[in-house]
Amino acid sequence: MANVLRHLPELEGMELGYIQGILKNMDDDQANLFAQVYRARRKDNQMVLILCLLGFFGFAGLHRFILGQIGLGILYILTLGLCFIGTIVDLVNYKSLAYEYNIKVAHETLSMMSNNTNYFPNVNTKTGDNV
């Protein structure tokens, strides 16, 4: 049972709860590996907020590109963030956008770890004995 506050202290709110739910089945080594990969890949919600604010200066939809929603990104940048309306909605909604993306990244990280044979770093993968 690993504690999320020890491995990923920068998380907050719903994301903190969600990642704790994932980490509770791991030991500290696994949680450490998960935390390293997850931290490198997740997007901070403040970055989403700032890129969203750039929409008021003519560069709308950069946050949608960053979050992997290319279609909506193109639509936003060519229509000035749906005439500012889309930008304003995303300004209210930026935390859910980042949260949704980060949950996706967490699940990708998990499936990557379960494919990796070095998933248990202190166990010999051929014999299954503790090293």
Next chain:
Amino acid sequence: MAFFSYFQIQMKRIDTLIRTFPLELVFWIGALIGILFIDPYGAQHFTLCPLENLGFHWCPGCGLGRAMSLLTKGDIAASWSMHPLAMFAFGAIGYRIFELIRHFKTTNHYG
């Protein structure tokens, strides 16, 4: 004291309600429903656009709603001349709604 804790519980409930409210989903579906009620042929039209209301009379997104409305009425040529991105907008927004509904369970509940 009892009243105070009741108040706290209610506040917490409202707080969770706000945090888990699917704002984006409601916004996109509301936008599509709103587009069905536009009359694209009228000379004067009611607009929500903050830029238009501020006094700017043109922006790159002008006419997108009317173009999408024309598309729902089957008038593809008029839709293209109003705003060429209407078809693309339907595609992008439809896909986003699909994604939001698909991820609804994971994003609204703890693992």
